[in-house]
Amino acid sequence: MFSLAGQKALIVGIANESSIAYGCAKALKAQGADLAITYLDEKAEKYVRPLAEELGAEIFAPLDVSDPDQLTDLFVQITAKWGRLDTLLHSIAFCPKEDLHGRVTDCSRTGFTQAMDISVGSFIELVRRAEPLMGQGGTCMTVSFYGAEKVVKDYNIMGPVKAALESVSRYMAAELGPKGIRVHALSPGPLKTRAASGIAHFDEMMDAASARAPTHQLATIEDCGAYAAFLASAEAANITGGLHYIDGGFNITG
Template sequence: MFSLQGKKALIIGIANDNSIAYGCAKALRRQGADLAITYLNEKAEKHVRPLAEQLGAEIIAPLDVTQDGQFTALFDRIRETWGRVDICLHAVAFCPKEDLHARVVDTSREGFGQAMDISVHSFIRMVRRAEPLMPPGGTCMTVSFYGAEKVVENYNIMGPVKAALESVTKYMAAELGPKGISVHALSPGPIKTRAASGLEDFDELLEDAAERAPTHQLVSIEQVGAYAAFLASEEAGNITGGVHYIDGGYHIVG
């Protein structure tokens, strides 16, 4: 079995113990990686810090991805503490509620820009800062959804936003491949996370996914984490640029 012993992993996007990022953090730690875990703000810290401490995270730091100063401070701390980073996971997405619930054609300019900045460009900003700390190579991952590829009812503007996220994943994989840095988009099926609960009729989406998936099961954060841990391993070093479906086959049934 693969090992991540001694690898240094940054996890961005844990909100609580139902977060996809938390499932990934658990799996990376189980395989031996040392963790740096961020929280959004003081309100989020009380939920995230206990989880990070349970996982033995060596770095626990604030990160609002809209604040460049916090991004800089985080990576400065990683440089001072570890001198490098081997794995970066980005699991951050946001859209103002009024735009998330609107038709795509009615999306405001401000809401569209905010959704793209937080959900997509923050991934670019993360990878840009990680690149100089990955001289032997490394792995960068983000989290997408099938609504990037096909129209999913009530996913609305987040479909085009996730499509952009998948596209930048491919372009960055092409640019960074010669440096040994792989870039991936994880695409889990519907999971009952805090962020996803903001979608209209989300419980119906969960039921539909379980019914339509060939396995007739919803994916768990632990299963997503196991896949992410493999992609972070040396054994997966020649895999890059992909959108990796972890959804019980949900994406193949149309």
């Protein structure tokens, strides 16, 4: 029904084959997009490189978003190779374990600052750098969670952090809309990803979400990818600033 043929897409956040970012990368590729894929460090590279090769990524580069030089090098490569960018997918989050597993009240200032910088500040930075390459418009997406708006047991400080992520998405959508650049936050329910494994009692959270969702099914990375591919398409050119639930209706239940 739609095609992404010829589109250039940057995917940030693949850790392994269970990553939401990988599901999105697969869907974008299936619809014809050319991919740039990043990996965090040498340890992550051995897991991400085979996936990038499988997807025929035209650019494969290291990216620790806390390193300005790596950010600069990545966008230099994109500019030299493609000269433009149509889609950006940001799917990364981090919080020090001791702060993630504690009460919000007890979160250290250092841990909060780091969580905000990696999880939220990096999205702002990536969009800022992508903007000059989206002269004909484009789509920027990030990944949130229901714990941003409701208290979810054991999600702790990542709830306020994701709330900030959703808010900056709306503000950037308003600012960049006149240039044809759309900004979205995807909000899947609990998925068994590497990042989620750091949350205490996450298996219990998934079981509860499955039982409560009207479909009685958890979202998959393929569900996320299908939605992301549509949002990246020309058919979604007049949709922006949204928080898009991909959770079997979990968010509508009490």
